[in-house]
Amino acid sequence: DAKTTQPPSMDCAEGRAANLPCNHSTISGNEYVYWYRQIHSQGPQYIIHGLKNNETNEMASLIITEDRKSSTLILPHATLRDTAVYYCIVRVVVTGGGNKLTFGTGTQLKVEL
Amino acid sequence: EAGVTQFPSHSVIEKGQTVTLRCDPISGHDNLYWYRRVMGKEIKFLLHFVKESKQDESGMPNNRFLAERTGGTYSTLKVQPAELEDSGVYFCASSQAWTTPLHFGNGTRLTVT
Numbered sequence: 001d002a003k004t005t006q007p008p009s010m011d012c013a014e015g016r017a018a019n020l021p022c023n024h025s026t027i028s029g030n031e032y033v034y035w036y037r038q039i040h041s042q043g044p045q046y047i048i049h050g051l052k053n054n055e056t057n058e059m060a061s062l063i064i065t066e067d068r069k070s071s072t073l074i075l076p077h078a079t080l081r082d083t084a085v086y087y088c089i090v091r092v093v094v095t096g097g098g099n100k101l102t103f104g105t106g107t108q109l110k111v112e113l
Numbered sequence: 114e115a116g117v118t119q120f121p122s123h124s125v126i127e128k129g130q131t132v133t134l135r136c137d138p139i140s141g142h143d144n145l146y147w148y149r150r151v152m153g154k155e156i157k158f159l160l161h162f163v164k165e166s167k168q169d170e171s172g173m174p175n176n177r178f179l180a181e182r183t184g185g186t187y188s189t190l191k192v193q194p195a196e197l198e199d200s201g202v203y204f205c206a207s208s209q210a211w212t213t214p215l216h217f218g219n220g221t222r223l224t225v226t
Contacts, residue, residue, distance in 0.1 A: 034214070041219070042219050042220075043117070043204050043206075043218050043219045043220050044156065044206075044217045045217070046215065046216060046217075049214060099144075099146075099161055099169065099211060100158040100161070100169070101148075101215060102158070103148075103155050104155060105155060
């Protein structure tokens with residue numbers, strides 16, 4: 001799987017949008033971009049994923065550049081409960097093929113009052 | 114629906130003893146995974162079951178680790194004999210299909226003294 005690069009930490013004011021960047025310049029055509037987060041003492045929580053198009057769900061939006069070499073996770077109105085480590089992961093999704101998630105060190109997002 | 118549940122949440126054992134961790138996936142999820150984070154390291158893949166069959170066990174560190182999923186429902190991960198370097202958090206995840214997102218449990222924190 002392609003390697004991802006994320007800033008080690010970011011701060012965000014409560015109520016503001018949190019924009020978390022991720023570089024994946026070696027991503028292949030069949031690799032999806034996945035975002036997970038881990039709140040202290042809990043297991044990783046799935047947020048969103050996408051291949052080419054921008055995606056939105058009840059938790060977040062995912063913006064993928066046209067060349068797919070980078071993406072941004074957007075939490076539109078961050079709250080204190082969004083404080084967590086956010087992982088950007090590229091994943092080959094092929095039935096019968098490899099199915100591992102490769103976690104890096106992620107971005108520690110701290111949401112403050 | 115109930116999420117992925119893991120038992121116990123914490124386990125403290127002495128070096129040389131045996132420990133068995135249990136994972137109950139989300140009902141109906143054929144795919145079950147084990148991951149772990151050892152001290153100061155990133156979350157790493159251990160293995161992947163499809164129903165009761167081991168699809169990929171390339172991440173299992175050595176033959177002291179044995180994973181089973183009899184009947185294709187819950188899974189156990191046995192460590193025998195445990196070593197100090199096995200200390201960490203063991204996560205279980207499940208997915209409905211090969212290509213769908215993984216959903217993680219909150220993990221078992223294993224401490225080997």
